[in-house]
Amino acid sequence: MATTDAHRLALQSFLSRGVMSTSEVKELHKKACQTFNVNFENTMECLRNFLEKINENISSVGMEIRSKKDEETGKLMFALVMTNESQLGRLSSDYQKNDLELFKKILDLIVEAESGCVSSTDVLNLASHLKEKMSKQDAQNILSRLIKENWLTESQGEISLAPRAIMELEHYLTDVYEEDIRHCHLCKEIAIKGQWCPCGLKLHIFCAARLFRGKDDCRCPGCKDVWEFEIPSDDRATNSASNKDTANSATTGRKRKDRL
Ligand SMILES: [Zn+2]
Ligand SMILES: [Zn+2]
Incomplete structure (x- = not known):
């Protein structure tokens, strides 16, 4: 199958949304194929082939659509990730230096906790431990943004890594936390x-x-x-x-x- 406008439409959707559930991706696949009269079957195999075609075209610019089960729900999630940035992927370009330092310290806590989650209070307390100190309110704002952009998730006051972060930061995590991961x-x-x-x-x-x-x-x-x-x-x-x-x-x- 050649690359078509259907693939381009799906890619645009991934670029704007970042991460999607299986049902959202299936819906997108169907819509993109129907809009541009591309052969469509309602099977995972057809969907995988469709996404593989997109990946063939974006690998040269360091991007890939990956899938992984959400550690909390067990549901399969899909995300568009940056593959050629050795450090913190798309976070590096989207966040200020001090915000990234806070995120790295949150990662330290999450990875070191056997449960993989930390309390939001512990996260906010990190604000005073940064090289350039940050107010708790600023830390709260960054935390909210990280949750909104699907890097972290929050459930009943416990913060953990969202599927997008695990997919995009897998190399970083295994490099930096070799012993703990x-x-x-x-x-x-x-x-x-x-x-x-x-x-x-x-x-x-x-x-x-x-x-x-x-x-x-x-x-x-x-x-x-x-x-x-x-x-x-x-x-x-x-x-x-x-x-x-x-x-x-x-x-x-x-x-x-x-x-x-
Ligand atoms: Zn497992
Ligand atoms: Zn045992």
Whole structure:
């Protein structure tokens, strides 16, 4: 399939929105193909081919559309990312130097926290630890902007990395935090948020749900010790909005025993 106006329309949409859910991308794919009379099938394969064609055309300018499961909901997300900037991707050009320093310090906290999330209070307290000090109000404004632009997410006062940040900053994260970054035992992908065993083994919440499906005696696949976390139900990936409250203790990766 040649590159068409349909691909260009989809790319424009990605450029303006940055990150999209699977249903939004499917809708965009359908609309772009129908608008320009391009062959369309409502399948993931057709969608993958369509996105691959866009990627062939934008790789020379250092961009790529990537997909990854949201660590919180398990839903597949798509993002347009910069691939040729070794440091902080598109953040480097969009944010002031001091704002970036704040973001890097937030990353330090998030990566060092086993749960992959930190309280917004801890984030705001970083304002006084920057080389050029910043007011808490300014820090709050930057934090709000980072959340709005899908670099960070906030849930009940806990801040963590959004899928866009993990997709765009994966190289940066594995370079800078070589020692601290863990990969999920099941899917082998980077795992910032998730459930973890004292032996060092980590699982995404949705991967833990898959691994322990139907098991009464849940044990760490590494050290065989009892898995101390609440195991979320397997359907939460498709039903996350309705059971958000009940699943919350599982999504923040908290241990059953000592913190609930
Ligand atoms: Zn996983
Ligand atoms: Zn273990």
